[in-house]
Amino acid sequence: MSKLPIDVPKEKLQQVRMDMFRKVQREKRIKKRIFSVAIVSLFCLSFLFSIRVSPTIASQVAKIPGFKEIVLAVVRDKGIKDIVDNGYYEEINTTQSKNGLSLTLQGVIADNSGLVLYYDADATFDMSELYLEEVKLFQGDKEIEGGASFTNHQSNQTRFSSSVDYSYSEPFAYTSKDFKVVFFFYEKDKGNIEITIPFSLQNEIAKEKIITANRIVDVGGQKFTITQIRRSPLRTSIDIELDEANTMQILALDDIAVETENGERREGIKYGLSLGGDNRDGKFTFNLQSNYFHDSDSLKILIGAVHAVPKGEDYIEVDFGTKEVLMKPDYLDWDISVTQQGVSVAAKKWDDRMRHSFLNSAVKADGTTLEYTGSSFSDDEQYLYATEDFENYDGKAKIYINYFFNPIGKNIELNIPLQ
Known part of the structure; x- marks a missing residue:
């Protein structure tokens, strides 16, 4: 099997060697072992900043103190790789x-x-x-x-x-x-x-690069507008507004991504992108891997699926004092139980996703926010399990549904000019 091509930055390596030679002259009393580690670290840094690094070398560099986390970030996020490549x-x-x-x-x-x-x-x-x-x-x-x-x-x-x-x-x-x-x-x-x-x-x-899009997307009569695309080195942000006349509450856009003219795909930074129950004002932002350092005339926005439920039926009601579920929509087929300051959900699997935050936004009976404190997830062959935790509270609360698998549209593609 032939080895993967590696673009070795020769000028940078030469500079590293010269720097290390001068360092030896200045620090002759440094122990040989410490000096060797310094050489390896600088050598690895030159690889990290090169254009192409093989996965094998990346895995070895990740074992060296000071390199693991940034190397892992480069491997999982193309935008971070661009940041490193561009210094x-x-x-x-x-x-x-x-x-x-x-x-x-x-x-x-x-x-x-x-x-x-x-x-x-x-x-x-x-x-x-x-x-x-x-x-x-x-x-x-x-x-x-x-x-x-x-x-x-x-x-x-x-x-x-x-x-x-x-x-x-x-x-x-x-x-x-x-x-x-x-x-x-x-x-x-x-x-x-x-x-x-x-x-x-x-x-x-x-400086952030802002593209005004104003593209209206109609999915089975439910509309939303992609207002603008904002690109920075860390992320590409897509700003969306929902149509107030919609009869359904759009909860999530699955597998949203952008694709450049050469077919390179940049996906969501977080696995599974939901609109979030705390954003009921109809304005949302999706953060994707950045393509800031790539210039092109257009971008293609890809949406795997749009999930929605009937408006006004996008929440459950619970009583943390009695640990009861007081109300849930008829369509909701989850098993729900109220625990000590938490709500546990068991949902039948619909794909290979290992985790989903189902309920992470709540308001108390007096209309004030019930603070969300965290969650835990697990699964088996048939179910996804999630426990969403909130601040200490023994009263009634309305908890908004953050995600429910109910696609009203799939495989949407939109071409957005950048000029």
Whole structure:
């Protein structure tokens, strides 16, 4: 079997060799083992920034400290690969330690749509009981509003790589390039561990590219409009508005993607894209893998299926005090039970999807929001299981249906000119 072609950046490798030669002259007392690791790390970084990297080499690079998370991101997201290929990924490599926990901020990607931090954690203790409870990001002295998406618990290791993802609903203004990130960990024996890492951005922030589309899509009499497409290095965002005259509540668009003129496909960043029960104002945004660094005259938007249910029948009612389901629509064939501050759903499988958030938006009897706190998922050969958890509350609540498999249209294609 012939080997996959690899585009080796010769000039970068030559520069790496020269840099390392100078480093040897300056640091002759550095132990040989540490020096060897430095060479390997720089060599791997040159591969990471090359145009083509074979999956085999990528898997080996991912094993080296400081590379795992960004390499995995490149493998699963074509937009992140473009960012690395075009030199938009910024290496930070700053370490802070406290109470036996050492945190290294390896790198960052920042644009108007969001900011992603890639970090490594090392510990002198077993981290099976270490939890990341909160992450705060500051621009200068001002905390950036909006929650961060991150994995709060890793398996019982003494080292792991992970990331923190901030997604902004409005274009973010970079009034300063000086930031600090604060990680709040908890470990049963060591208690609270707070680690602060300052960093500064060097890149010019890429400007968002906005295409006005205004394309009306009619699916069985139910209409929605693709108003605009916004492209940034981290994501391609598709803004959608639902027609107020619709008789059905559109819940989800399955397998939405964009395709360039050469047939390259960019899919959703999250598996399964639903409109969300908390967006009943009829305006939604879908975030897809970015094609920011590719210029073309048009884009094709692909939608695998549109799912909808009768308007006004898109919720269930429960009583957390008595743990009862008070009302559910006649069409809803799920088995539903109310648990302690949660609602559990068993839904018959309709495809190979392993998880779906079915109910993640709720309001209390007085009309105020019942805060969503998280979910867990599992499946077997016949059913998908999900438990959606909410804040402590012992009253009645209306919980909106986030996803229900009921396609009213399939395999939709739309050509959008970009000029």
